[in-house]
Amino acid sequence: xxRKILLKNVDVxxxxxxxVYRSTGGYDSVEKALKKMTPDEVxxxxxxSGLRGRGGAGFPAGMKWSFIDKKSGNPRYLICNADESExxxxxxxxxxxxxxxxxxxxxxxxxxxxxANTGYIYVRGEYKYIIxxxxxxILEAYEKGFLGKNILGTAFNxxxxxHSGAGAYICGEExxxxxxxxxxxxxxxxxxxxxxxxxxxGCPTVVxxxxxxxxxxxxxxxxxxxxxKYGVGKSTGTKLISACGNINNPGVxxxxxxxxVREFLYDPKYCGGVKNGKELKAVIxxxxxxxxxxxxLILKTAAGEERLMxxxxxxxxxxxxxxxxxxxxxxxxxxxxCIVRNTWNLARFYHHExxxxxxxxxxxxxxxxxxxxxxxxxxGRTKDIDLLVSIASKIEGNTICPLGDxxxxxxxxxxxxxxxxxxxxxxxxxxxxxxxxxxxDDVTIS
Amino acid sequence: MLDKKINHPLHAxxxxxxxxSEETLExxxxxxxxxxxxxxKSALLPLLHMAQEEFLGYLSVDVMDYIASLLEIQPIxxxxxxxFYSQYYLDPVGKNVIEICRTGPCAICGGEAIQSxxxxxxxxxxxxxxxxxxxxxxxxxxxxxxxxxxxxxVNTEFYEFLTEEKIDHxxxxxxxxxxxxxxxxxxxxxxxx
Numbered sequence: 330x331x332r333k334i335l336l337k338n339v340d341v342x343x344x345x346x347x348x349v350y351r352s353t354g355g356y357d358s359v360e361k362a363l364k365k366m367t368p369d370e371v372x373x374x375x376x377x378s379g380l381r382g383r384g385g386a387g388f389p390a391g392m393k394w395s396f397i398d399k400k401s402g403n404p405r406y407l408i409c410n411a412d413e414s415e416x417x418x419x420x421x422x423x424x425x426x427x428x429x430x431x432x433x434x435x436x437x438x439x440x441x442x443x444x445a446n447t448g449y450i451y452v453r454g455e456y457k458y459i460i461x462x463x464x465x466x467i468l469e470a471y472e473k474g475f476l477g478k479n480i481l482g483t484a485f486n487x488x489x490x491x492h493s494g495a496g497a498y499i500c501g502e503e504x505x506x507x508x509x510x511x512x513x514x515x516x517x518x519x520x521x522x523x524x525x526x527x528x529x530x531g532c533p534t535v536v537x538x539x540x541x542x543x544x545x546x547x548x549x550x551x552x553x554x555x556x557x558k559y560g561v562g563k564s565t566g567t568k569l570i571s572a573c574g575n576i577n578n579p580g581v582x583x584x585x586x587x588x589x590v591r592e593f594l595y596d597p598k599y600c601g602g603v604k605n606g607k608e609l610k611a612v613i614x615x616x617x618x619x620x621x622x623x624x625x626l627i628l629k630t631a632a633g634e635e636r637l638m639x640x641x642x643x644x645x646x647x648x649x650x651x652x653x654x655x656x657x658x659x660x661x662x663x664x665x666x667c668i669v670r671n672t673w674n675l676a677r678f679y680h681h682e683x684x685x686x687x688x689x690x691x692x693x694x695x696x697x698x699x700x701x702x703x704x705x706x707x708x709g710r711t712k713d714i715d716l717l718v719s720i721a722s723k724i725e726g727n728t729i730c731p732l733g734d735x736x737x738x739x740x741x742x743x744x745x746x747x748x749x750x751x752x753x754x755x756x757x758x759x760x761x762x763x764x765x766x767x768x769x770d771d772v773t774i775s
Numbered sequence: 776m777l778d779k780k781i782n783h784p785l786h787a788x789x790x791x792x793x794x795x796s797e798e799t800l801e802x803x804x805x806x807x808x809x810x811x812x813x814x815x816k817s818a819l820l821p822l823l824h825m826a827q828e829e830f831l832g833y834l835s836v837d838v839m840d841y842i843a844s845l846l847e848i849q850p851i852x853x854x855x856x857x858x859f860y861s862q863y864y865l866d867p868v869g870k871n872v873i874e875i876c877r878t879g880p881c882a883i884c885g886g887e888a889i890q891s892x893x894x895x896x897x898x899x900x901x902x903x904x905x906x907x908x909x910x911x912x913x914x915x916x917x918x919x920x921x922x923x924x925x926x927x928x929v930n931t932e933f934y935e936f937l938t939e940e941k942i943d944h945x946x947x948x949x950x951x952x953x954x955x956x957x958x959x960x961x962x963x964x965x966x967x968x
Binding site for chain 1: 814817820821823824846852856859861862863877879880882883884917918921922923931932
């Protein structure tokens with residue numbers, strides 16, 4: 330019953346090379362799109378597929394494309410967002426490492442649809458070896474006439490370049506990424522105007538996640554309708570899930586949207602259950618920014634229905650009892666995990682990664698880290714818990730970009746679902762399971 | 776990210792000539808060509824990576840000024856970028872920079888204990904360099920390899936599913952390699968830029 334779109338051929342030996350990739354039907358979509366379809370027809374198929382952005386926000390990809398300004402006459406750009414930095418997420422790294430040509434194929438079709446003659450792949454600076462793999466694949470695509478001038482004898486020209494980031498989570502945000510690509514600090518821009526109108530170099534630009542673009546080849550080949558047959562309801566297609574934490578089989582899995590969380594978590598084909606026979610305590614289902622859910626709410630919704638791996642089912646219950654599919658970074662915590670320590674760790678992350686542009690985020694993330702550090706180290710006060718909730722609520726919705734929300738949600742949700750644990754830390758810090766390693770804290774923020 | 780750039784004492788003096796070789800300059804020209812005419816500033820991030828690799832292992836003021844001159848931009852435009860991104864080092868570093876991931880998913884898989892073990896083995900604290908100049912230990916945020924936690928990156932290499940025994944082997948290996956000259960430096964450039 331397992332149906333795959335992206336990783337179907339991942340185990341074919343040599344699939345990273347052009348020849349092997351081509352022999353499995355790779356780049357057929359480029360021939361079809363360029364020779365038999367108009368750009369608008371490609372956009373229509375992507376709209377029909379229901380494909381949603383796989384970077385985390387889940388915005389319909391076809392709709393994003395349809396916003397691109399075609400009237401201005403300015404050159405248009407496609408940026409592939411490969412700045413994968415959301416803690417718990419490593420699917421794009423896997424995809425680019427194993428199947429670089431799948432991404433390039435998708436980018437060619439996408440650029441054709443958008444009327445873009447230049448595409449950039451913005452790769453996070455830590456993935457240096459991935460840059461080598463991508464550059465090699467791009468070189469092969471040029472040699473075989475799938476990139477460059479007059480691709481496959483048509484009038485379509487396209488250049489794709491890899492651009493390296495330098496270690497900044499914020500550059501995963503699309504406008505910060507554009508700033509960074511222009512050689513500046515990664516400070517997000519105020520929207521509107523949206524990148525589809527004023528983007529890279531002030532020109533119309535679409536920024537799509539690696540996984541989103543990797544799906545385009547299938548959609549062109551088989552039609553958006555066929556793609557929409559995968560998945561459930563508005564969660565069409567498959568999704569790469571990066572599973573990590575205290576599980577038996579960490580790794581990247583392609584699942585058809587609609588699989589139950591229980592099956593994903595316990596089936597030996599996927600996570601294979603909690604490691605060392607421990608009890609499940611909590612799960613962060615979509616990368617560190619989405620609300621953490623306790624075991625009772627991740628497997629079933631508050632209404633008692635089976636929770637599914639879909640955008641809708643994971644969000645069921647809103648932020649009171651639900652979460653988000655996000656980027657698909659599935660982090661599992663066993664009974665030994667200290668929620669307070671984990672929350673402090675994530676607060677430190679967001680403080681470190683705040684670009685400093687908006688006061689609520691710049692100041693608030695620092696305060697949240699400090700207060701959590703105090704609680705974790707046994708100096709907390711009971712009122713600190715409500716103070717954290719208050720700071721989080723003042724960041725959320727009050728910043729230019731979603732990093733503020735991303736910093737606030739993990740803390741607000743941890744307190745919502747594990748308040749007793751925070752209280753316990755304040756009253757009896759010595760009882761914490763992590764008290765033995767508490768000496769180790771490094772409080773320096775580099 | 777914010778904290779390091781306030782009143783950071785940027786290192787001004789460099790006792791080596793700050794100039795790329797002709798071969799590297801050719802590569803620089805190719806990188807600049809990736810961006811539209813007049814938008815050469817876009818090449819700043821890749822060039823800073825190259826400069827850091829080629830000259831000192833970190834970015835001194837005169838290295839940054841040199842990059843500014845290559846791109847025909849103001850030095851301040853380079854400083855503000857170099858101080859923003861965590862992969863650009865503003866202080867001298869050892870021959871091998873060990874970056875251990877300290878973020879959530881690695882932390883719950885034993886990353887903190889591995890960081891402690893590294894501090895103990897190298898006899899330095901996180902952020903410091905060993906007296907022989909071989910190793911700098913840094914704690915960094917998520918390296919995007921959570922499925923093989925705990926992880927660290929040394930130079931460009933990822934090391935995964937770390938244990939104390941593995942750390943012992945890796946450090947021995949790096950010590951041995953460092954006694955030779957950096958043979959793969961030019962190949963590295965070939966592949967990544």
